[in-house]
Amino acid sequence: MDLKSTKQLAALAALSDADRTRLERLAVMAKLSADELWLDVWRYGFDDVEEGILADMEADQYFKSNAGIDNAEVMADIKKVIAIHGKPRR
Secondary structure, eight states: OOHHHHHHHHHHHTOOHHHHHHHHHHHHHHTSOHHHHHHHHHHHOHHHHHHHHHHHHHHHHHHHHOOOOOHHHHHHHHHHHHHHHOOOOO
């Protein structure tokens, strides 16, 4: 085990009860184990990880009711733009 992993494991073991509870809560929200989420928390901090998880959940909810744009429609539009504005190969 390298030194960085040792530090990460030591920091995980040293979490306060409140931080451990927060990690567990975030892990449930992210549908991951606390150990899987810990590396992100270690790198970015609790606040940034929580913000990212909430943004993902918000986006998932949005796309449940908004299907987005069909890929075939996008590709057809792009082909029209290329046909009008594209330069032929030499």
